[in-house]
Amino acid sequence: MAMAFNLKDAIVEAVTGLGGSGTALEVREYLRSKYGKEWKNIETIMDDLSVESKSSFFPPEDRVLRQAGSGRYSLKETAASELPEPEILAHEAHPTTSEITNNTLERTNSVYLAKLKQIIDQPALEFAEANSEQVPDTPGIYIIHDKSLKRIIYAEKSGNLRIALLQHKRGNNKGGKFREKLGQELGSKSELEISDYIMSNCSFQFLAVESFEERVRFEHFIAAVLAPVFNIEFQE
Known part of the structure; x- marks a missing residue:
């Protein structure tokens, strides 16, 4: 092109x-x-x-x-x-909006549902146990689970999965939306308390996705289908 x-x-x-x-x-x-x-x-x-x-x-x-x-x-x-x-x-x-058919919608949904299944079929990695060797330094999408809430609470695209996920584990809450929102939910501004909660309650799954355009679309699809609570509240 x-x-x-x-x-x-x-x-x-x-x-x-x-x-x-x-x-x-x-x-x-x-x-x-x-x-x-x-x-x-x-x-x-x-x-x-x-x-x-x-x-x-x-x-x-x-x-x-x-x-x-x-x-x-x-x-x-x-x-x-x-x-x-x-x-x-x-x-x-x-196809234009008026020309989109049920087959087109089904085909698009099936592609992203297959990608989503690839993520959720993987074993979840506990933040407390995960290390850099388990997470590739490649672009992709990840989801975060909270076992105390028994639900997926966050999903995001990243240009480097390893950096993004390890920063959530020990980063600064001003440096990431996830830690910032979690701190608000916990009613705490203490970095140690936020990190302790993540280490005790949170796990993650991921999928490498090279194309930036696909990462954007897939992130929106996950937010629409799984409705992670932190993603939805960010958009209000």
Whole structure:
């Protein structure tokens, strides 16, 4: 597939590929994963491309994004038509909303259900016993169980499973949403208390997923199907 012609087109392509909305970080990772290219000033350009921008150098007709809150941007209705022609042709190969059939939905669900089954069929690793050799330093998705609540409480994508999971084990609650939320639930700001709770009650399962786009979609699928309590509350 040909590379988008400029940063504006690349951002539109990335947001489209992310399902119609995304943060600057997600857009940056999408473009790096797809093209191996690091664009500068993505945050500034995405703000300038939004219809809400007060200082944009883009004329109103070129502003293809809307601010969706919490640092996220979504596409305006006209954004898809502004993709470069090779991208339009690629998108025309996919069904539109009105053309999606039951077979398409079933096929998509079956793919992600199979991935989810791969995760939950694995033995859960206790945080208290897990070590770096048991977790690969590869991109992927993980879920966290709480045996005291007897449910899955968190799911997230990561560019490095080993770093993410071991940071949950001994990290700073300001450095991760999971520890931050757990600290709020425990009514504690003590790092030691948070770590003790994780070590005593929590376990995890994971699946390596190389594609950033697939990690984003799979994370949303898990949140929709399993409804981990911390993920749902983050989105309120």
